[in-house]
Amino acid sequence: MSDFLNLALNVGTVAVALAVLLCSWRLLKGPDIADRILALDTLYMGMVALIILLDMRWDTELLFEAALLVAMLGFVSTVALARYITRGDVVE
Template identity: 50%
Template sequence: MTGFSIAAEPGLLGIAIVASMFGVGLAMLMGLWRLARGPTVMDRILALDTLNVTAIAELMLFGIHQGSSIYFEAALIIAMLGFVSTVVLSKYVIRRDIVE
């Protein structure tokens, strides 16, 4: 199911996608830095959520760059798992219990 062919076109759109991938990669590095240095647990949870969003963006951009739709499905799975993990971690920090 490869319906588009941006990968074969080296125009301005291809350059913009590659530049965006570098920008999102830089955002991932900053998120990793906050994850390692975060002074509180909530900062670390926010850094994990940021890494989740940037990983989704990176997969979407890579899928557009490659011209394949399988990366969009992987991004959807990561989005669902990331949302659940953020909710569970936040609930654990607030209540010290996951199951009510």
Template identity: 70%
Template sequence: MMAWALDFALAAVALAAALAGWRLLRGPDHPDRVLALDTLYVDTVALVILLGLRFASDLLFEAALLIAMLGFVATVALARFIARGDVVE
């Protein structure tokens, strides 16, 4: 039962990531694309965590933590760039 639930969750999160990728490519404005990128990295973290549960690998949980930290920094940098035109004053 747990394997079926993990497979279903993997498929659902992969679909969400594909839709966020579509919005990233086809977004009408820059804020929409930044939000899609933020959603895409959250989906990626969820996929890596689900794969870590599926394969019982501790290394994948550490990779998810690194992706989450880099995604946060990237979102803040992109938001500052769009709002002010530069990242660092």
């Protein structure tokens, strides 16, 4: 890998890890449930970004599938939580 790509991966990994930490803090200390659901959704996207960055660093294709799986589970859980908060049930 080139030096520039290494630097970009390092900066990206640190930035996304910081974003994940801040989202975790908002998830724990959020003032209401809507903020916590939004923080959880953003946390999933941050985790997907971290997995993809690690995949690029390690030069493997296995982690792309893991990132896709985390993204799908994150979407489904966010929709389920939002429906539970607004309606009181997930499935009608």
